[in-house]
Amino acid sequence: MIDTLAKVFLNTEKTYQKEALMLVKREGQYRPISTAEFSQRVRNISAGLRALGLKREDKLIILSENRPEWVMVDLAAICLGAVTVPIYTSLTPQQIRYIINDSEARFVVCSSPEMWAKLEVIKPELPLVVRYIMIEDLAPAGVLPLKEVEKEGEKENQQKPEEFEKIALSIGPDDLATIIYTSGTTGVPKGAMLSHYNLVSNVLALRSVIEFTNKDTALSFLPLSHVLERMCTFAWIYVGATIAYAESVDTVAQNLVEARPTIMVSVPRLFDKFYARVIDNVLSSSSLKKKIFFWALKVGRKHAQKKINKERISFWLKFRYRLAYKLVFSKIVEKTGGRVRFFVSGGAPLSRDIAEFFYAMGILVIEGYGLTETSPVIAVNRLEDFRFGSVGKIVPGVEVRIAPDGEIWARGPNVMKGYFKKEAETREAFEDGWFKTGDIGYLDKDGYLVITDRKKDIIVTAGGKNVAPQPIENTLKTSPYIANAVVVGNHRKFVSALIVPDFDKLEIYARENNITFANRQELIGRPEIYEFYMTEVDRLTPHLASYEKIKKITLLDRDFEIEAGEMTPTLKVRRKIVEDRYRNLIDSMYAE
Structure with a gap:
């Protein structure tokens, strides 16, 4: 039974050998990283970290943009029984200092000289850190390049070839895997403690209601520090799907066309901007093109509504929709790479108008709902069972209760162990075993969860x-x-x-x-x-x-x-x- 993230990794390296488990942009084009290369690098980094003194339950910081090495370091530490603590690259040195010290981290891995500059100014205030490692080669004095860690790990693995798997298999489902600090719209960040099974249970629940396989390619651009992107990364690895890394948030539009993904996870802001760009282009075009676009959109919406209602679509409507697709929608879909099966939206509410606009063009954006503390998914729309304006039905294994004041409470294997070193806040977050989400909402008559707003907002x-x-x-x-x-x-x-x-x-x-x-x-x-x-x-x-x-x-x-x-x-x-x-x-x- 796969019940730990270590077993997810071990299963994938045995089951999904492929030439392109990951795609990364180098020298102007996407290049593949095979399962074999990915697996070997994770094992070498893990053994190298072990040789440097990283032990079970030790905390390791990852301060990096999305890249294959982020995931390699994450899994390398997790397979040792260590606990990874991701930090957003956009945080200030003072915010970074707080998380490193509060989490009691001993190891810090950063991506580049730019990230090191943030660490260098606070280094004297980080008394517990014993090792600094940089993913890129230009590491300053006192900072170890990741390739040196890998070299040392390679030697370790040659001398003790069974050690990696022995340690990985000794990890239990209830063992702590990660501490994710909530970005928090108010107050001091709190470290949500997520176990191996918190995250694995969410991967399994998602896989049971949404089809994704080793034939899919997912574009990764939402920060891996965000629990949704992190859990989805584990989900893609679980089924052997290919992960293509966007160069940055600013290059997503270009990278979509280059990587041609079938899936992408995003926050609503990207869909808002995509919609605004399309409308802006239409409004600045000729009156004829405007008329054609709004005619096509009207046809697309009518066609979409028939599909949602599972009503018969007449030959005349099918014909008009095919024409609308050829004249208008196909050109917009090409800008997503042309292969998208579905987008996933989370992290904040998606406007119903935006979801309906995309679906009129034939692109389904499925909205889900969850929090860092719930690993994260509580509810999600399905590919064949969705309702715009809702966040979908509750995922298997999770229970939801609506409190008398309308607050959504959740219970299940995905709910965190608690906030790190914050017992009072942990007690406050729960009531009779239910996690209080802080969101107001309701379940409609068909079981779809609808979010109204944050309780405090x-x-x-x-x-x-x-x-x-x-x-x-x-x-x-x-x-x-x-x-x-x-x-x-x-x-x-x-x-x-x-x-x-x-x-x-x-x-x-x-x-x-x-x-x-x-x-x-x-x-x-x-x-x-x-x-x-x-x-x-x-x-x-x-x-x-x-x-x-x-x-x-x-x-x-x-x-x-x-x-x-x-x-x-x-x-x-x-x-x-x-x-x-x-x-x-x-x-x-x-x-x-």
Whole structure:
């Protein structure tokens, strides 16, 4: 029985020998890494770490961008019984210092001189760290290049060929595999302790409801520090699927075309941007092309609805859809590489409009739901059983209860062991054996889970009405002119919004309408721009109840930033920080 991540690795190296288990961009083109090479490198790194003194239950930090070596180091440490602690590369040196010290890490692996620069300034404040290792070869004094670790490991494996497997098979399903620090939209990060079986159970549950095989290729670009990408990586390895690594978030569009994946996991922000880019291209095209596009979209939506409702599709509709696909959709699908079977969206709510737009073109985006603490998937839509606007049905083995106040509680083999060294916070997170997610939602009559919002984010107006800001914000962000939005109005008479314009598109609009401006601040201060955005907000939100309607807006001259603490590394807005930072602007919207 496969019940540990070590057994996942051992099974894959025996069962799925292939020329391209991984694809990595080198010298301008994707090159394969075979199962044999991957397996040997994991074994050598593991033996090398063992020779350097990494022991069972020791903590090892990984501070690196997505790359094959990230996964190799992760599995090498895990197969030793050590515990890996991933850190987002976007974090500041002070945030990195906190995680290294709080996790009591003894080994730190970083990717490059750029990441080492963050470590070097805090090195004197890391008393427990005994070894620094760099994946790239240009390691400074006192830092060991990974290839040296591998060389030492190769010798170890030659002298003790049975040792790796002996240790790997001694690991139990309840043993700690990783500590993942929640990026946290509020407060100090907490280290969620996930066991081997927490993650393996989620892999097995996902595999039982969604088909993915060794014939699939997945594009990896969501940071491996994110629990969703990490668990999915274990899932792809479990079935021997090929993993292609995007060079960066900025090159995803290009890498999609080059790697031609069948699956990709993402957060909604990528789908929002893809949608905005398509609409932007359409709006800037000729009137004939616009007419053809919106005709095709109308046909695509009708065709999609028939498929969802499992209704008979007439010959005439099939014919029109084939024509729409040939004239319009095929050109858009080509930009994804042309082979995509499905996309996965997680980490934040996906706008229903965006999901329906993709499905009209023949691309299914399945939305799921979970948290770091649940390894992560609690619910997911299936390829043949999905409902847009929901996060799907509960995965096998997991139970969900809706508390009296609407909070979602979960129980199952995927739920964490607790927060590292934080017993009070762990006790607070559970009630009668149920993990309290902090999300508000409900199960519909057919068993699909619908998320309303984060419990702590619900706005209660001065009139006592509850307003969920996230669905409204997701709707606003479907506008090509809106890059970001935060809805406010807690204990206020009405709801307002902070809006970050998409300045590239706004500046084009201003020039086309002879609106002069010297800089962004002047542009967003123009009354006609304010009116334009209010009209756009009203256009997008006719479905809102009167108490949910956005009565006023404030335009901001820059987007929220990770470095400024306004967003988490997974691009979620830290609402409290944003509201505190823009308190004066918010107050001015409510001045009598």
